[in-house]
Amino acid sequence: MLRSKSFVKRTRKGNVVKVVKEHYLRDDIPCSSPICKSCTHTPVLSEEPKATSGFPAHYIIPDTNVFISQLDIMEHPAIKDVIVLQTVREEVRHLSLPVYNRLNAILADKTKRFYLFANEHQRDTFIEKLKDETPNDRNDRAIRVAAKWYKDHLKANGSGREIDILLLTDDRGNREKATATGIRNSGVPGYVESIKDVPELLDMVSAPKAASEEKTVYEEHLTPAQIKNGIKKGTLIQSSFNVSQHNVHEATVVGEVEGEMKTIYILGRQNFNRCIQGDIVAVELLPKSQWKRSASVAIEDEDDEKLYGEEEAEDLKDDPMTDEEAEPTGKVVGIIRKKWRPYCGFIVKNTAPSQGESKGPTNVIFRAIDRRIPPIKIRTSQASTLLGNRIVVAIDSWPVNSGIPLGHFVKVLGSSGDRETETEVLLLEHDVPYQEFSKRVLEDLPVEGDQWVVLDKHVKDEDRRDFRDLNVCSIDPPGCTDIDDALHVRTLPNGNYEIGVHIADVTYFVKYGMPMDTEAAARGTSVYLVDKRIDMLPSLLGTNLCSLRSNVDRLAFSCIWEMNEDAEIVDVKFTKSIIRSKFSFTYEEAQTRIDDERMQDDVTKGIRVLNKFAKILRQRRMDAGALTLSSPEVRFRLENDSQDPVDVEMKGLKETNALVEEFMLLANISVAKTIYAKFPSSAMLRRHAPPPTNNFDQLRKTLAEKGFTLETDSSKALADSLDRAVLPDDPYFNNLVRIMTTRCMMQAQYFCSGTEAESDFLHYGLASPIYTHFTSPIRRYADIIVHRLLQACIESDLAYGHELTDMTKMKELCDNLNFRNRMAQQASRSSVELFTGIYFRNKTEVEEGRVLRVLKNGIIVLVPKYGVESIVYTTSKGSTSSPFVYDDDDKSLTAGDIKLKTFDSVKVQISVEGDELGMRQTMKMKLVEPFVEGVSVSDKKRAIEEVEDDCQPKKSKQ
CATH class of the missing domain: 2.40.50.690 (OB fold (Dihydrolipoamide Acetyltransferase, E2P))
Known part of the structure; x- marks a missing residue:
């Protein structure tokens, strides 16, 4: 049955056009119930759906607000046999895209038995909007009509079987109208209460709004x-x-x-x-x-x-x-x-009822692991059993008359302190997709599996250059298995040098639109934790077929420069290629070859040439104003069996680190220029905005006291200032200044070239007018997009679509990648904090630290040896008195003849402390030197001796 609707509208140019919309109505859309004898279909719903206390065996039809407000309940394994109406799904799409995506994920999960019924295309359930009826009222009526049709349809075609339809809605008016037409219905709290075998569902019901008569705590928001x-x-x-x-x-x-x-x-x-x-x-x-x-x-x-x-x-x-x-x-x-999300944390013990008290629902306070999140009030009947566990809670609302937000319990993760639980917490807290790759994604991998090899057709059919005879090698951190890049150099007949950067050709395997591509775009980046890696791509690609391992043929995308003796670029070309890396060096192995004059083989000579050129390129960048910044990074040595940290050390950088970095930066800049020339409106680039001037105010004042002037008018001025900030008797001072400067910076961001003025393309930290990411496609999705853009630049007959030209879609992709990149960095830092906490568990050490910042009630201290920082309080909790007096003019804390200022050296006692349940293991530092009565560790000499005694058995054991 075809229905058509026509109307006229005026275009932007002022023209009047007639629009005809056609709507096809059918009578063959199945109900998906196996008891139905009239519909031809493969059933999704169960033949024996669940019955609950007060509700006989039934299928559920939820209205839109149930999915918007109670999605955690709908996702629970106990909720099955649900009919999702097309009307509801479309309303959800317009109201909340995240909820819509989660609803689609439920529909795709066959174990949930959620069936999408196209009621807007079923002849008997489609309804027209009545005169003076609001769109919301029309949709509510459509839901009731569909529920009534289902009830009558199953009764007529169910061969005597009794399966009821339950309309689930918290709208009282909707329920009253449903009752009037004979449709069984329930609100979510009442229905959840009827499921006696899953009591935790009651805790997952969204919190009600605060009572209107409560006092107003906050101002109303503007409209x-x-x-x-x-x-x-x-x-x-x-x-x-x-x-x-x-x-x-x-x-x-x-x-x-x-x-x-x-x-x-x-x-x-x-x-x-x-x-x-x-x-x-x-x-x-x-x-x-x-x-x-x-x-x-x-x-x-x-x-x-x-x-x-x-x-x-x-x-x-x-x-x-x-x-x-x-x-x-x-x-x-x-x-x-709002950027509200599910939060991981714990129930505050003193807000939960004591053992033996009423087991009914009670209000308790939840604290998130992330201290920046305010406490959340939830109502639960499981308070005593949830104590000591990591749980997940979602915020429902924050009314003006509630001091803290109101939320509901979602699920239990596991016991506090368990390393696997704590790792899952940090992944959830940073929204890292860490689930196993789905079957659909894995089906996109080559059918040959790890037996896949490069064939002659890859040269002939794809116009690849064959570089397998060149001395290509890779230089990476120890243990690296996802090798993205490799290098080569050779002398040309004219005396110039050919230098090649070869990048894994991931886009050969990952094509636009395939499920693996969609998954990689959603993940955005690989995430590196202390003890594991969360891959963006399945390991068959990331650590095998795409990884540029030595002595195997691999597909690559190559950037080839011709350079003269002064490292000036004479020409640059890009080509798809095949390489066969001769060596997979660690940074240390490559450095050893450079330093050992006895080694004169072609590969070693090539690395020396690359190193020489890298130094020239680096100096050229520095002269242009590129910044050399710093951050305290550590490496853990893990015990093989338990994966517990047994040693920690600062990461050291060698010349070969800089060697690789310089050529990767140069490749990224060369590619950025090329793709922007071809795609001026939709190239994916990367910018680093200049920081706000007042970000440097405090550092500028502090450095002035040391006799240094911090110039911030440009990156060149800042770089020169940092180079001058050297104290001969304090070798760590300059590094400390660079660490503090890093914290004044803005974050670099991916962006679509058509959304910014060209003058704003600048990468401030690299002092480059244009930049992108091309060199790590195994672990960054941005690089995959850039590879596709670059391929379109060099292959004139390549067919590509809107994925490379749609500015809006490219901007949305950049926004997601920026978020994923930021979350991955934070997850990595949290993993380091977790393992640092494990390392210091039941251990106390005294180490030298440097003051990063002076507060009114303490100092923030960085301990370079471990890369950790924490607050050393000069006022005990709950006390207002302190031996130290804060001087606002001097930005210092003074106690007698002792003064603490930024950059000062101190000695601190490091330990890990937590509350009685260990819900928050926190790095604690206490002052040892200078010694101040009432603030420092009470007996400095004894504290140091105890630490030495604690360390002694471990040293002898090792």
């Missing part, structure tokens, strides 16, 4: 229209909300203040106004009299008695300072986009 208008006028600032790691009452956003991009402080929960780490917010600047005028305090957690919005941050108190020294400060007036 979307007011926010949009304020941003347009410049009275409001839109930015991502970032809570301080050291003070949960202090956050920052970045925005334009008086014509300059600056960091803006948000102080206190009142000014946070119910936004959460990562939210995109609208911020209003406060009057200058209320700007931040003093050092921050360290506040790691909120006290239980301050969970209801009554606290104020200490920083809000006025201090006598000039306006020039004040930091821009604002308040959140609206949330543009």
